[in-house]
Structure formats: C-alpha cells, structure tokens
Amino acid sequence: MPQEVRVRFAPSPTGPLHIGGVRTALYNYLFARQNGGKMILRIEDTDQTRFVPGAEQYIIEALTWLGIEFDEGVHVGGPYGPYRQSDRKPMYRQYAEQLIDTGWAYYAFDRPEELEAKRKEYEAQKKTFQYDCHTRNEMQNSLSLPPDDVKRRLDSGEPYVVRFKFPADTDITVHDLIRGDVTMNSNLLDDKVLFKSDGMPTYHLANIVDDHTMLISHVIRGEEWLPSAPLHVMLYRAFGWEETMPQFAHLPLLLKPEGNGKLSKRDGDRLGFPVFPLDWHDPKSGELSSGYRERGYFPEAVVNILALLGWNPGTEQEILSMEELIRLFNVEHISKSGAKFNVEKAKWFNHEYMQMHTDEEVAEMFIPILKEHGINVDDKATSEHDFPLSTFSRPYVVKVCGMMKERISFISEMWDTTCYFFQAPTDYDPAAVKKRWKPGMTTHMNKVVEILNTVPFEYQAIHKALLDDYIVAGGLNMGQVMNSLRLAVVGKTVGPDMLTLVMMLGKDETIRRVQRAIAVIGEPEC
C-alpha cells in the first residue's frame, strides 16, 4: 500500500519569509494537493538567538494571502503536534541519548573558544579544520577521553554537545528526486553537532526526529540542504528508520536578477522589486522591506510567477491558476539550475491577471486610491458625475476601469492613467503644446465649443458635425485638430478615443475644459 503523502514546510522564524522560501512552500503545497496528501507547517525555532518576534505570524499571513493552505501546523493544530520545535524541546534529548547508546554519537566538551582556536591554527597552515573521524581523537570528547573523566565532566554539569559519529570511509548515497543519486564519502563529512549545550537540538536532529514522528513522506526543500543530506540519511539509518525515510527533492536556488549569487534581501529594493511576499518592518532596525502584496501584485500572479521559476508544465501554457498548477505539477519538470528573477516578466504576469479581473473588481481596488486623491464615489448618485465637483457614481468608475485596465499592470498605475476622467487638467504638457497647438488652433477650439453647444450631445451627431463636416469637409488636418482637443481636455497627448471621452465627461465639462485651455494656452506665436 502506498504511503500517504505528507509534506511539510519548515521555516525558521528568523525574519520575513524570503520569496525563495515561498516557492518552496508552494511546491510542497502543489505536491500535497495533487496527491491528496497533507501539508504541514512546522516552525523550526531551535536557534533561540536568532528568533525574531512576529516572523511566525508573518509567514502564516503571507502564505494565507497566496492561498497556500495547511492541513496541520502551528496555527491549525493536528494529530502530530506540537508543531513548533521549541514546544517539542523535551522530546529531543532522548533521541540524542539513544544515538550515544548505540554508538552513533558522542559527547563533546570542547568550548567554542577552543574550537575557534583550533580553526585559526589550521588556517595558519592553510588548512581547514574539520571535526571529523580524522581529528576527533585530538579533541575532548567521550571517544578520546577516559570513561571516568567523561563521567566526571557529565556529573559536574560541564557543558557539552552531542556530535554525530560518522563511520570512516563510507559512501553515502542520497537519492534525490530531481538530481538522481548523489554520493558522498563520510571521510569528507564532519561530525555535526546534533544537540547543543543549551539543551536544544540542532536543525539536523530536530528535522529528522520531527519528519519521522510526523510521518513525512517527501522532503521538498532548497538546494542549500543537499550537502547535509548524507548526514540526514545516516541519521535515519542510525535510528533504524531507513524503511520509512522520506524521499528527497532539492530545489534549485533563486538567483539575483543581475550579476551572480543567491537572491538576497538587499537586492530587492535596490533593483526595484520585492523579495518578500508582504511588507516587513524590521522590529530592530525599523527598516522597511517592501512586499509583493503592497506593491500591487495579485496573489494569483505571484503564485504563477513562482511556479514557473524552476518548473514548467511541459506545454507552452504560461498562465496557470492554482487549480491547474495542482493538476499539472510534477517533480520531473523541476529544473536543476538556479533561476534569475525577471522583473519585466513579473510585471507582464500581473498585467495578464489584471485583465482577468472584472471591471467591477478593478474598480473596487481603485476606489480607495480615488479617495486618497479626494475623489468620492457615491453609490446613490443619480448622475454619473457632478463636475466640476468631485463625486462620481460607481458605474462611472467601473466604466473608466473597463476602458483603461488594459493599459496598466498594477492598480497603483490607474490614477496616473485615468486622472483626467475625474479632474480637469491644471496644466498642459509643454512639449505637446509646442507640437500640437499650432496657429489658428484657438479658432478651431472655439468652433468645437460651438458645435458642442449646437448639435445634440450624441456620439454620432458630434462625430458628423466635428469630424466629417468641419474637419474633413473643411480640408483640415484631422490629427492636428483632434490632438489639440485632446490636449485641451486631457492636458497631454494620451488617452482613449476622443469622442468616447467627451461623451463620458459630458457636454458642460468638455466645454469648460476647452475654454480654459483657450484661455490658458492662448494663440501661439508664429
């Protein structure tokens, strides 16, 4: 009978969750969902010195925002808790002792200063000190010291750590789902500390014990763990848990967009894109690191971007919903090499998701921004707007959003591209004035006002009177006149179809704007 799929995301609460970590969580989630398995959130807070308040909450909030849900974990409970390693502290010691009893581990009494000195000593000889099968006999531990000395030290409460005892000259093979078999020789591996002098386990011990007791079937984690994977395999062997050892998959790293190296916290704000899912205010430095959510990315877009950074569906489809990702995900298509984050493509994804939102949804996102600019949206409004005041009906805002959303990638860009729908321009782009506002233009603009005042205020009627009868029949330059009208109404040379805009603004407002432009810009000098 196949084992139930149980995967875990196990971050350390040492700060905000890095976008690479988010991707790891996502891949675990997709894998769990696809296989009808369980997704578990375990907090690895065995390093008390690096604990950052708020980090755990941040992780949960970020993943919730992205739609990555957990079946078990610190925040939702579950049958294999507790899910925070600090809460599991009492259970680790017995496992460390079990390893000592079976000869797989030993006590080491070397003080940190002594180890540091040893490293310096080796460094002076251009060598690297490693606490391993070659050097452990020169150190102070239960392997090198007489038994009664060891007992004396233990009884007197002398601080100690427990180290794993790697057997000499043994090839250890880790089977990785992405990379195949990776073999390392134990002679090159060091005797890692499993249990610290403060009574806490290290990552290595806690990880194996927890994965085993939580019945984890697959460990999907970052590539930075590959070098210590042999230790983990040996630990399963030492505990006699090899039969139920989880399968490993080491994900390629996310690289910085320019230059080389792993994506780091600093690159993000320097290069103009976030490396964190949500804004993070560092409690110590007070420093703010920006997040995708606050930058205006849609959670669906972030999920899509991350999913494709290191994986592909095997088809040419690039826009994929969470449901599709769950259906299509497979470890075979995870790439082996690191991926650089591409800001432009990320924007494109967000643009695509913007188009998928209904006009109403976009308007909903836009309304708070309008308020910031002093624009009110009145649901009970009887007319679309009350120019020259600043109250607009919801349908009007929805219409504007529908017309203009294809031009933006982020909702934050909406105000700049649509402000003239809500406010008359206060100044006129000088370059545009120079280019468009040619001599005789005030005459044409006055004619526009006259036409608006005389013909019925309907698209076709105005089109005929202005474009057909006045401009075309009058042998005028269509572009020149219409562009000047645009300049007068919008203040610059961008915008939607001119007459559509006029219809939306209304007769009175359009005339006001044109007259103001005539007054402000005046007749150009030749």
Place this chain on the structure above:
RNA sequence: GCUCCGUUCGUCUAGCUGGCCCAGGACGUGAGAUUUUCAUUCUCAAAAUCGCGGGUUCGAAUCCCGCACGGAGUACCA
C-alpha cells in the same frame, strides 16, 4: 582550499529513451499594420554554432571523459 550541484537566445525555459533542432515558446527589444493621439491588438524580425575541448556514432544540445565557469555547503544557523 575541499565536497557536492549546475551550465541551451539578455531573462525564464522546451529539448531529457541520440536523427522530425542549422534548436521551439514566453518576457523584453526592433520593425510594420491598425488608430485622431497614446496604449491595446495583430504581423514580422533580430537574438543561443546548445560553456569549452576531446571521444562514441552514419548522425549529439541530447551518451562518455577532461577542463572552465557559476552556485551551494564547509557554525553549539537554519
């Protein structure tokens, strides 16, 4: 230094059981079309001699070896 992992257009990648690949898609870039402007949209284009060098083979991006380069690890951090 040592160990491990990796290396296809600027970027993400397809290709993985050798021939359909003088390498396909996407983002970005350039050009054109459309438009009263801008944007959108559409069409087209440039862009990787598949890190380099050997080998195996009738034939290699695909298999093997070496080298180079990049990354990760090398803590009583995870």
